[in-house]
Ligand code: SF4
């Protein structure tokens with residue numbers, strides 16, 4: 001690891017102030033004690049987990065790129081359409097009015113993350129999070145390729161030729177440009193994005209600015225911010241202590257096997273040996289040098305650990321070299337690492353699937369009961385909610401907001417359903433009418449009912465919306481004296 005000279009080692013009058021202000025221990029793995037950034041250049045450990053993660057990472061990148069282009073039911077497989085305010089999700093379409101189904105969908109996603117974390121720990125962070133995937137398998141390989149490394153995968157040499165550094169930043173810009181477009185395709189759609197890209201920026205100045213800003217944001221993240229996103233910006237790591245328990249799978253150091261740690265000594269035949277009474281950890285520091293968040297796994301489970309498995313690969317390599325069994329650092333539960341072999345009932349593993357099942361069932365029910373036409377009744381704005389006519393009828397002005405969420409709808413006809421004798425419906429629009437897919441229209445109408453039909457100031461009637469050969473019943477509460 002290399003970085004700027006810590007302040008306390010520098011000469012000058014500020015050294016005294018620093019000693020007064022410096023915290024006793026390191027606050028964050030990426031901060032020097034004087035508050036300056038500690039730049040991390042983790043050494044690459046290309047062991048078996050890294051190879052598996054590489055397959056997983058490039059497959060995921062292919063999925064990230066392809067998903068906005070894959071169509072299910074005539075729509076993108078995943079599109080959070082911020083312009084038209086719709087969400088397309090594997091054949092399902094959600095509108096802003098689908099509050100209940102969206103709430104159950106979010107709840108199901110949230111519970112799935114909680115359940116996956118309780119079982120597999122931070123498997124998402126280490127294996128699938130786009131931040132890890134792109135940083136470790138796109139940006140760092142570019143950096144190593146251009147700037148070279150000292151040893152195998154360590155920090156670059158002190159002096160990196162300008163042309164090499166320039167090539168690195170150029171490739172970073174290209175990668176950020178591609179990534180920004182992939183990212184934006186999830187919010188504006190692949191077709192619209194293609195149109196923006198192929199036409200002059202003067203035709204689409206705002207999208208051009210958005211694309212440029214997103215590219216700069218990606219560049220900033222992967223060039224400068226990097227692991228800081230996981231350490232200080234992402235809330236998931238902070239929830240770790242409540243989401244994990246002693247039975248969750250973590251990347252952990254086997255203290256019972258590794259301690260007391262110590263250096264190798266020369267044996268009788270001049271070969272290095274682990275002295276009697278010493279643990280298997282030879283304090284080589286390989287697990288620390290390889291860590292992309294700059295921590296020492298031997299200090300126990302830490303919030304900064306993204307479970308990337310690099311320390312497992314690094315330590316396994318050392319164990320192979322000193323002829324000791326692999327797995328001094330390994331995937332295991334804290335309980336296993338502490339030597340407990342007895343399985344225990346984990347209440348959360350019963351509770352979380354139950355809650356997830358309930359949330360998914362509620363979500364499925366709302367989808368099943370979803371009508372192809374969203375109808376919302378709005379009261380006309382005005383000083384009084386009702387008006388008494390000369391004939392003694394109580395008149396309510398109603399607005400009918402219709403959103404067609406399926407194929408073209410029509411001919412549509414609105415009529416009166418259940419209502420007391422003498423009730424009149426007065427429409428302020430032409431019938432029949434039609435709605436294109438996802439078209440929204442608001443229709444005004446007047447309903448006048450006999451005063452004697454109202455009880456405690458209200459009267460419940462129904463309207464009928466006939467769509468082709470189907471009829472939708474719309475409950476409507478009238479207000480009266
Ligand atoms: S890599 Fe293994 S042996 Fe080396 S310091 Fe880390 S835990 Fe100890």
Ligand code: SF4
Pocket residue numbers: 251287290291292293294295296297304305306307308309310311312
């Ligand atoms: S401690 Fe190990 S698993 Fe955790 S972030 Fe560092 S290298 Fe990755």
